[in-house]
Amino acid sequence: MATVVMTSLDSKSRAASRGLSDIKIRNLFIIPTILFLIVFNIFPLIYSLGYSFTDFRASTNAPATFVGLQNYRELLNDPFIWANFAITAKYVIVSVTGQVVVGFGTAMLLNREIPYKGLITTLLLLPMMLSMAVVGLFWKLLYDPSFGIINYALGLGSFEWLANPDMALYAVAITDIWMWSPFVMLLSLAGLSAVPRHLYEAAAIDRAGPFYTFFRITLPLVAPILMIAIIFRTMEAFKTFDLAYILTSQPTTEVISIRLYKMAFQEWQTGRSCALAYIVLIMVLAITNIYVKYLNRVKER
Amino acid sequence: MRKTVAGLMAGIGFMFACGTPAQSQELTIFWAEWDPANYLQELVNEYEAETGVKVTVETTPWADFQTKAFTEFNAKGSAYDMVVGDSQWIGAASEAGHYVDLTEFFNKHKLSEVMAPATVKYYSEYPANSGKYWSIPAEGDAVGWSYRKDWFEDPKEMEAFKAKYGYDLAPPKDWKQLRDIAEFFHRPDQKRYGIAIYTDNSYDGLVMGVENAIFSFGGELGDYSTYKVDGIINSEKNVKALETYRELYGFTPPGWAKSFFVENNQAITENLAAMSMNYFAFFPALVNEASNPNAKVTGFFANPAGPDGDQYAALGGQGISIVSYSENKEEAMKFLEWFIKDETQKRWAELGGYTASAKVLESEEFQNATPYNKAFYETMFKVKDFWATPEYAELLIQMNQRIYPYVTAGQGTAKEALDALAKDWNATFKKYGRH
Numbered sequence: 001m002a003t004v005v006m007t008s009l010d011s012k013s014r015a016a017s018r019g020l021s022d023i024k025i026r027n028l029f030i031i032p033t034i035l036f037l038i039v040f041n042i043f044p045l046i047y048s049l050g051y052s053f054t055d056f057r058a059s060t061n062a063p064a065t066f067v068g069l070q071n072y073r074e075l076l077n078d079p080f081i082w083a084n085f086a087i088t089a090k091y092v093i094v095s096v097t098g099q100v101v102v103g104f105g106t107a108m109l110l111n112r113e114i115p116y117k118g119l120i121t122t123l124l125l126l127p128m129m130l131s132m133a134v135v136g137l138f139w140k141l142l143y144d145p146s147f148g149i150i151n152y153a154l155g156l157g158s159f160e161w162l163a164n165p166d167m168a169l170y171a172v173a174i175t176d177i178w179m180w181s182p183f184v185m186l187l188s189l190a191g192l193s194a195v196p197r198h199l200y201e202a203a204a205i206d207r208a209g210p211f212y213t214f215f216r217i218t219l220p221l222v223a224p225i226l227m228i229a230i231i232f233r234t235m236e237a238f239k240t241f242d243l244a245y246i247l248t249s250q251p252t253t254e255v256i257s258i259r260l261y262k263m264a265f266q267e268w269q270t271g272r273s274c275a276l277a278y279i280v281l282i283m284v285l286a287i288t289n290i291y292v293k294y295l296n297r298v299k300e301r
Numbered sequence: 302m303r304k305t306v307a308g309l310m311a312g313i314g315f316m317f318a319c320g321t322p323a324q325s326q327e328l329t330i331f332w333a334e335w336d337p338a339n340y341l342q343e344l345v346n347e348y349e350a351e352t353g354v355k356v357t358v359e360t361t362p363w364a365d366f367q368t369k370a371f372t373e374f375n376a377k378g379s380a381y382d383m384v385v386g387d388s389q390w391i392g393a394a395s396e397a398g399h400y401v402d403l404t405e406f407f408n409k410h411k412l413s414e415v416m417a418p419a420t421v422k423y424y425s426e427y428p429a430n431s432g433k434y435w436s437i438p439a440e441g442d443a444v445g446w447s448y449r450k451d452w453f454e455d456p457k458e459m460e461a462f463k464a465k466y467g468y469d470l471a472p473p474k475d476w477k478q479l480r481d482i483a484e485f486f487h488r489p490d491q492k493r494y495g496i497a498i499y500t501d502n503s504y505d506g507l508v509m510g511v512e513n514a515i516f517s518f519g520g521e522l523g524d525y526s527t528y529k530v531d532g533i534i535n536s537e538k539n540v541k542a543l544e545t546y547r548e549l550y551g552f553t554p555p556g557w558a559k560s561f562f563v564e565n566n567q568a569i570t571e572n573l574a575a576m577s578m579n580y581f582a583f584f585p586a587l588v589n590e591a592s593n594p595n596a597k598v599t600g601f602f603a604n605p606a607g608p609d610g611d612q613y614a615a616l617g618g619q620g621i622s623i624v625s626y627s628e629n630k631e632e633a634m635k636f637l638e639w640f641i642k643d644e645t646q647k648r649w650a651e652l653g654g655y656t657a658s659a660k661v662l663e664s665e666e667f668q669n670a671t672p673y674n675k676a677f678y679e680t681m682f683k684v685k686d687f688w689a690t691p692e693y694a695e696l697l698i699q700m701n702q703r704i705y706p707y708v709t710a711g712q713g714t715a716k717e718a719l720d721a722l723a724k725d726w727n728a729t730f731k732k733y734g735r736h
Contacts, residue, residue: 059691060393146492163556267695
């Protein structure tokens with residue numbers, strides 16, 4: 001009876017009956033959250049935008065001088081910065097493609113009745129639960145040309161992974177694939193388990209082959225959730241710092257976030273680094289926008 | 302009751318009265334995490350016993366040292382009263398007002414006569430030859446070499462070496478001999494390699510390593526008073542020096558492209574290399590049998606001479622400065638008065654610190670205290686350093702960007718790398734209005 005009475009009340013009365021009015025909720029939760037966002041997110045964002053138009057250096061006590069678009073102009077004309085962007089793009093493509101292939105492939109293998117399926121799935125998720133720093137140090141040992149197990153297992157002798165400028169970026173990407181493929185696998189498993197069984201049964205009755213079933217049923221239905229995984233991983237890979245920083249210090253692995261860190265905290269070019277951060281932000285927003293548009297198209301299908 | 306309240310009030314008052322000065326009798330020194338910082342903590346414990354002033358040496362890993370120190374300076378924070386800052390920071394820190402001007406203190410105690418000349422020039426004075434001092438030389442350091450005496454003194458090896466190169470196998474006297482010995486011992490099939498050199502391009506590792514070659518080949522990084530670099534950093538001598546360094550890289554153990562002081566000591570302790578470059582400050586671990594199973598057969602030598610007989614080494618080490626934002630500047634000044642005393646400097650050397658005191662360095666006692674102190678003493682009178690201008694970090698990163706691909710991957714030529722570096726440095730100096 002009490003339940004009936006409660007549901008018949010409007011929202012204002014229900015909150016009031018629990019002792020919290022809308023005004024109290026606004027004052028207790030919404031206003032502090034907005035203030036928190038303004039102080040810790042919006043204000044620094046605007047402040048750093050202001051700095052990006054100055055020659056400010058945080059290591060000196062000199063005041064910031066307005067230089068207009070000079071920082072942006074110099075950065076966009078700097079071949080080293082473009083090289084850093086190219087390295088980042090290469091890394092994102094290799095790493096995300098690898099994660100999707102390995103993660104989705106593993107999910108396909110696990111999406112069937114196999115013994116100890118739960119245990120295997122849990123064990124496969126372990127890499128992404130480790131800290132990046134630990135993974136970096138761990139793989140550094142694995143890649144070691146003198147005593148690393150990778151060269152021993154693959155019979156590569158003293159092949160250099162991290163010291164080789166042509167191979168170092170791939171070595172970092174392989175580590176990232178190892179760590180984050182389970183994430184793609186997990187999302188893919190959720191998508192695969194949601195595919196209605198009767199579609200496969202109908203396909204089997206029509207004698208459809210495995211490739212036809214995969215490309216016409218499985219992939220289109222899993223695509224939206226796979227796109228979400230790709231968006232997350234692309235954004236993460238774009239801002240990769242720790243793995244590349246710990247594993248190597250090759251110029252060929254200097255992704256844009258490492259360059260940004262060096263510019264801001266080693267060279268103390270604060271204004272210039274703020275401008276670079278904005279360029280990176282705009283690029284990430286543009287890429288994400290393209291992905292989201294594509295995701296919406298996939299969902300509409 | 303009134304008596305109890307009065308007593309309580311008096312007690313609280315006494316507590317505050319005692320509390321305030323006790324608080325000001327604490328000093329914090331900030332330094333990087335390495336053995337000398339531990340020796341300094343031992344030394345300052347003696348200061349506490351003597352004066353009652355507690356001094357804490359707070360440390361952070363080398364990779365974070367610069368970032369953490371400057372973040373605190375920029376925030377005008379008073380967390381640190383003193384900092385044992387890197388020599389190349391002195392321009393940036395003094396021009397920004399982060400360091401207290403110690404010129405008066407320096408002159409009063411005639412420290413330019415008391416301390417080894419190179420340490421005064423590179424750790425304390427800025428701008429060069431200005432007579433303005435910002436720190437007291439604290440930890441003298443430079444790059445030297447360790448080697449495997451047992452490999453060098455093996456009669457079979459000696460015979461084979463002489464047959465191949467025509468002279469006796471011994472610690473190298475010049476860079477040509479260094480190269481020959483590295484080549485001779487480089488035997489990848491036996492997992493033995495010729496040499497361990499600095500290659501890490503994260504901070505100043507690789508640059509320091511290359512500086513050893515550049516300075517000994519008679520080259521310079523530029524004219525520190527006019528900021529001229531064209532024709533100096535890319536001089537013929539520097540090109541030869543960089544080519545030699547690249548050649549030496551070919552005799553290093555596999556995967557040696559990100560190696561600094563830790564790896565270079567490991568090259569000796571783990572039987573990897575015949576010779577290894579490192580700062581003298583890291584040599585105590587090599588004579589300690591607990592950290593080096595080859596301690597008894599490890600020898601040391603100073604950086605060899607170049608083709609024209611020039612013999613220099615890259616300077617390491619640091620001076621101790623008072624942070625402008627410290628709330629205990631007077632107390633810190635008193636500590637420095639104690640630190641520069643002859644007996645303190647002697648004790649500092651006994652504990653393992655590298656004193657910059659010329660008197661202690663020259664003493665027989667110091668030079669015979671360890672197998673490498675004599676080489677250290679000789680080196681400290683022929684050292685050169687990197688740019689100490691406020692924009693040093695940009696110059697350092699540009700040098701790493703230009704020479705690293707050549708040294709570790711053979712990309713381009715030494716001439717191309719140094720020409721490009723001259724262009725970068727010129728642009729940077731122009732940007733900051735140096736010329």
